[in-house]
Amino acid sequence: MDGALKFTAPAGWVSETPSSAMRKAQYRLPRVEGDPEDGELGVFYFRGGGGGVQANIDRWISQFSKADGSPATDIAKVTKRQSHGMPLTIVEVSGTYMSAMGPMLAEKKTKPNFRMLAAVAEVSGGAWFFKLTGPSKTIDQWEKSFYAFLDTIQE
Numbered sequence: 001m002d003g004a005l006k007f008t009a010p011a012g013w014v015s016e017t018p019s020s021a022m023r024k025a026q027y028r029l030p031r032v033e034g035d036p037e038d039g040e041l042g043v044f045y046f047r048g049g050g051g052g053v054q055a056n057i058d059r060w061i062s063q064f065s066k067a068d069g070s071p072a073t074d075i076a077k078v079t080k081r082q083s084h085g086m087p088l089t090i091v092e093v094s095g096t097y098m099s100a101m102g103p104m105l106a107e108k109k110t111k112p113n114f115r116m117l118a119a120v121a122e123v124s125g126g127a128w129f130f131k132l133t134g135p136s137k138t139i140d141q142w143e144k145s146f147y148a149f150l151d152t153i154q155e
Helices: 053-062 136-150
Strands: 014-016 023-029 039-045 077-083 086-101 107-123 126-135
Touching: 023 126, 023 136, 039 136, 053 086, 053 107, 053 126, 086 136, 107 136, 126 136
Parallel strands: none
Antiparallel strands: 014 023, 023 039, 039 126, 077 086, 086 107, 107 126
16 A cells, blocks of 8 residues: 545534645644634655654654643553554644644744644555644534544545
8 A cells, every 4th residue: 555545524614635745635623612723634654654643742742741830741642543444543642732833843832721632644655744733622512523533534
């Protein structure tokens, strides 16, 4: 296989043009009332692994800190499941999110009360990465659809 995956976005997810060449797909998940912004799911594929599954999970978790500023590593939850026989590693973490933006991702922005749901699908042609971030209440609203989305992933 060449690593190609098929997946179906749930109702309510808004397909967008990917914001970078690294993204294979991008979706906006509309915010709930009172949240400052929408949730965003980026789909990434790097032939050859993109740094490996564990390295990406560690990096994702390191983008979050607890309210007291300490790392969120001890509150992050990592689980395993399958979709159509394909192994998935799921990551859940909440706290203050440090997002990177701007040219070469040099500009950092701190976003309190954020949440991330992410998954890595391991296939013969390399790993696919699915990263959903946004304000906690918005991600809570879309959590069931995120897991339903994971169930649609197949080679």
